[in-house]
Amino acid sequence: MNTIAKEIQTKKDFEQLKAQLKTTRTTNRAESLADRIEVGAAGLAAFAEGLSDEEWRTPVSESGRDGRSVGVIVHHVASVYPIEIDLARTIASGKAVTDVTWEVVAELNAKHAYEQAGVTKETTLELLRSNSRAAAAAVRAFTDDELDRAAPFSLSFGAPVTSQFVIEDHALRHSWHHLARIRKALNR
Secondary structure, X not given: OOHHHHHHHHHHHHHHHHHHHHHHXXXXXXXXXXXXXXXXXXXXXXXXXXXXXXXXXXXXXXXXEEEEEHHHHXXXXXXXXXXXXXXXXXXXXXXXXXXXXXXXXXXXXXXXXXXXXXXXXXXXXXXXXXXXXXXXXXXXXXXXXXXXXXXXXXXXXXXXXXXXXXHHHHHHHHHHHHHHHHHHHHXX
16 A cells, blocks of 8 residues: 555544544533433432332322322333333434324333332332433433434324434433422322
8 A cells, every 4th residue: 555545544544433433422412311311310219219118109199090109100210211212212213203102101001000019119229220320321322413303203293303302301301200290299
């Protein structure tokens, strides 16, 4: 290889390396989203750790009627992080999400409540910590372009939303939303 050919190859290698870094480096936005997921999960975990057994089993009102217990709701938050991240990844890839409706969510929640009725605090908190860490790590891998990409999303009634919106409205908001409902149910 002559000197010019080596220089061209070196430049190509450098450009490829820069492109790889761009796609694998955590962006400030992705980092901020991931940090906020971790903060929300940590807040829910810290609150749940201090609950008595009676509080853990307290039903949380849903539409004026007794609903899932506090423990089942905390487990629910922990267990759906992988689903929420997969939905965001789908939108980030430019593909529409059409098969996840609020009716499907209600069915999944009812099935989960039945199957996890006796879930322990220890098991739940372990799952909450591990799944929220994994969700945050997955979010850190999103590029700005992926966060900005929009596609139709059935949980938003087919509106074309960005993957950042999906992350914020689901994986990020979920722990905060349920913590507020739990606090209200327990008058704390």
